[in-house]
Amino acid sequence: EVQLVESGGGLVQPGRSLRLSCTTSGFIFGDYAMTWVRQAPGKGLEWVGFIRNKLYGGATQYVASVKGRFTISRDDSKSVAYLQMNSLKAEDTAVYYCSRSLASDCWGQGTLVTVSS
């Protein structure tokens, strides 16, 4: 069974950093790109970015609002994807989901990040 479990969310002050993890099982992690999507409270889904697998050089892409502040990485030996979030702003408050592949066929349950002083 494919499983994705996000962790690392919580309350953080503006300007600080947080790293989210997406721990996976049930599939060959190294074969897939991994995507991050977020959803602010009461709002729609927002695509954050992805990391391709090693076959595609582990290339990354991001939405403009997080470019330069967020970094997606992966550890294929642990089947984990990461979202490093720096210089956090109040508008980054959201549930953050990881999903498998560029077309997001399977999703984790999400982890809430609250940016507030």
Added chain:
Amino acid sequence: DIQMTQSPSAMSAFVGDRVTITCRASQGISNSLVWFQQKPGKVPQRLIYAASNLQSGVPSRFSASGSGTEFTLTISSLQPEDSATYYCLQHDSYPYAFGQGTKLEIK
């Protein structure tokens, strides 16, 4: 950047009705479009991939079509459990982008 516009933003319909939701891309995206269903408090679930392919396990009353800039998601006979918000996602050009969502309620 490609903008995805869904219509309507919200709608209500009766059980048994045929429902259609439209997603328009600001420029052509071939068939690189996915549809998701999200029920309140739940994780989004993929319904359709590559514009018209039904995800395994999704009821056959769901169908979709389109290519280029205009796409539709159709529910042939609305059921109570279909009450949800539906999103399209383009994964043709960076940055990828979701539509704003269509909230579907049952009358």
